Amino acid sequence: MSGKSEEDLELEHQTDETSDRREIYLREGRTLSVEHSGPDELVEIRSSSGQVELRIKLTEEGPVLQVESARLQLKASEAVEIASKRDEIRATETVQVASDNEVKVDAEGEARVNGKMSYLN
Numbered sequence: 549m550s551g552k553s554e555e556d557l558e559l560e561h562q563t564d565e566t567s568d569r570r571e572i573y574l575r576e577g578r579t580l581s582v583e584h585s586g587p588d589e590l591v592e593i594r595s596s597s598g599q600v601e602l603r604i605k606l607t608e609e610g611p612v613l614q615v616e617s618a619r620l621q622l623k624a625s626e627a628v629e630i631a632s633k634r635d636e637i638r639a640t641e642t643v644q645v646a647s648d649n650e651v652k653v654d655a656e657g658e659a660r661v662n663g664k665m666s667y668l669n
Contacts, residue, residue: 568583568584569583569584570583577595578595578596578601579593579594580593587607588605588607589605589606590603590605592604599616600616601615602614602616603615
């Protein structure tokens with residue numbers, strides 16, 4: 549666990565109850581916390597240094613997911629679909645799109661490719 553005595557944990561538990569926050573200590577020093585933040589509810593996993601690794605904010609408009617990590621992997625046997633008003637991908641080095649079959653780009657409006665040099669084929 550975190551090396552804290554039962555008395556320390558009990559005191560923290562009592563303090564957490566008065567602030568409406570619950571914490572669970574995970575392996576490798578991580579913590580899982582659930583708390584009320586104004587009208588919202590917040591679920592967080594923090595690293596042993598206290599940095600947020602995963603945050604789920606449950607708002608009246610719906611859940612907001614925030615992930616901070618060295619890598620993020622999404623895998624699905626069928627499809628990964630993103631539907632939103634606006635999608636944005638930013639990278640400081642490279643953005644790569646690859647397919648074993650075909651790549652399609654469809655736009656009802658203009659489709660633009662801007663770059664110092666653009667190569668086709």
